[in-house]
Each structure stands twice: as structure tokens, then as C-alpha cells.
Amino acid sequence: MTAVPNAFDDPAYRQGVIDLLGLLAYGEISACERLAEDAKLAPELATKVEVAAMATAEFHHFEQLRDRLVELQVDPFEAMRPFVSTFERFHRQTQPSTFLEGVVKAYVGDGLAADFYREIAAFLDADTRELVLSTLSGTGHSEFVVDVIRQAIADDPKVGGRLALWARRLMGEALSHAQAVVAERDALTAVLVGSVDRPGSGMDLAMIGRMLTRLTEAHTARMEKLGLAA
Structure with a gap:
């Protein structure tokens, strides 16, 4: 990876990227931990291995x-702690109360993370963008x-009706918690919407709204792929 780019001369941007990387890093280790627990509930050895592979990918x-x-x-x-x-x-x-709820949660989380990474990558400096896209390239392990x-x-x-309700709940909770995090971290918000010192460097509020719409539409498409009414 190349030297820290000039964008990091802006303290607000630097802190925003640190917040973003801390957020993503804790999300990955948290997902790894949950998937390791889900693997114990897998009804078959082949499925257990698939879930373990997802956990391994999250750790990487x-x-x-x-x-x-x-x-x-x-x-x-320290960056992850907040x-x-x-x-x-x-x-x-x-x-989740069942193995099926656990893997639906993993599938929703994996897809949402990939979509979010893809959305924000364009507004990051070259090195951070490369890292985010590299992480994105490792998603997709939940296709099983x-x-x-x-x-x-x-x-x-x-089962379909119950899991469809569960998936809607997961998506609602995920978006709610994500919005709360961004609202609480000014530097992270500055990276996404652009700071006063870097006008036009990020998304405006209308763009954020459209991004959330795209995330929701992508979730709906994934649920249809699963055979669930989203």
C-alpha cells in the first residue's frame, strides 16, 4: 500500500476514515464471532463448513x-471501541432463535455490507478506496x-413467512443502527457528506437518501432470490 495520501492532511478527514475503518473492523470481528456460534447449530457437516468459511472470510x-x-x-x-x-x-x-434465522441474518448482513462498501468507496482517498474494494471482493461467501x-x-x-418477517426486521434494525452511528460521529459524517473545507467531496443529504433507497432495493432483490417476500 502506498504512503498516506494528501487527503490525510485534513484532520477531520483523517479522523473520519479512522472512524470508518474502526466501524468496519468491529463489524467484521463481530460477524466472525456470531457466525462461529451459528456453525455449532448447523444440521449437517457440509453446512457447518460453509458457515465456518463465512466466519473465516470475515476474520480476514x-x-x-x-x-x-x-x-x-x-x-x-481504540478505533473500534466507540x-x-x-x-x-x-x-x-x-x-436468532433457529439456525435458519442465523443464516438469513448472515446473508442479510453480508449483502448489506457489500452494498454499503460499494456506495462509499467513491468518496474515499485512493488507498482507503482500494482497501474497501478489496474487502468487498471477499464478500459473497453467504451464497450457499x-x-x-x-x-x-x-x-x-x-417457514417462508416467518423468515420473511425476520428479514424485514433485520433490515430495519440494521438501517436504524447505521443511521444512529453516523449521527453520533461527526467526523464519519464529514467523510460521507463532505466537510466544509472540502465542498463537493461527499454525498449531500439527497444522495444519502437515494443510497438508502438503493440499499433497500438490493435487500428486496436478495430476499426474492431466497424465495422470501421482502
Whole structure:
């Protein structure tokens, strides 16, 4: 990775990127932890391996983000600390009660993360953008969930309705928590919408609204792929 770019001469931008990397890093390690628990509930060895592969991919993403924070001479664990309570609250409020709910949660999270990374990458400096896109390239490990859920619905059609409600709840909670995080972190907001010193460097409020619409539409498409009414 190349030297820290000139964008980091702006203290607000630097802090915003640190917040963003801390947010993403804790999200990855948190997902890894939850998936490791889900793997224990897998009904078959093949499925257990697939879930474990997802957990491994999340950990590798975390390592990339952690290493970038170290490059920036930032303690990665301090950078993650402000986001711990938000993620833990989200997981408490979306605790799956079955293996199927667990893998739907993983599928929703994996897809939402990929969509979000893709949206924000354009507004970042070259090195951070490269890292975010590299992390994005490692998503998609949850595709096996499609077959698992479609088979479960074929075996018991009632499962579909319950999981569709669960998926809607997950998406609502995820967007709500994400908006709360951005609202609480001024530097992170500055990266997304552009700071006073860097006009036009980010998204305006209308663009953010359109981004949220696109995230929701992509979620709906994924739920249709699963065979669920979103």
C-alpha cells in the first residue's frame, strides 16, 4: 500500500476514515464471532463448513482493516471501541432463535455490507478506496444460504413467512443502527457528506437518501432470490 495520501492532511478527514475503518473492523470481528456460534447449530457437516468459511472470510476482512489502522499509527482496538455498544445492541435485538434465522441474518448482513462498501468507496482517498474494494471482493461467501433457505421452504412452506418477517426486521434494525452511528460521529459524517473545507467531496443529504433507497432495493432483490417476500 502506498504512503498516506494528501487527503490525510485534513484532520477531520483523517479522523473520519479512522472512524470508518474502526466501524468496519468491529463489524467484521463481530460477524466472525456470531457466525462461529451459528456453525455449532448447523444440521449437517457440509453446512457447518460453509458457515465456518463465512466466519473465516470475515476474520480476514478484519485483519486487512486492522493492518490499515496500524499503518495510520492508530491503535485498532481504540478505533473500534466507540462502536462496540452499537453492534452488541444490534445483536441483542436480533438474536436468532433457529439456525435458519442465523443464516438469513448472515446473508442479510453480508449483502448489506457489500452494498454499503460499494456506495462509499467513491468518496474515499485512493488507498482507503482500494482497501474497501478489496474487502468487498471477499464478500459473497453467504451464497450457499440461498439453497439452504429454498430447501427449507420446500420442506415446510410456513417457514417462508416467518423468515420473511425476520428479514424485514433485520433490515430495519440494521438501517436504524447505521443511521444512529453516523449521527453520533461527526467526523464519519464529514467523510460521507463532505466537510466544509472540502465542498463537493461527499454525498449531500439527497444522495444519502437515494443510497438508502438503493440499499433497500438490493435487500428486496436478495430476499426474492431466497424465495422470501421482502
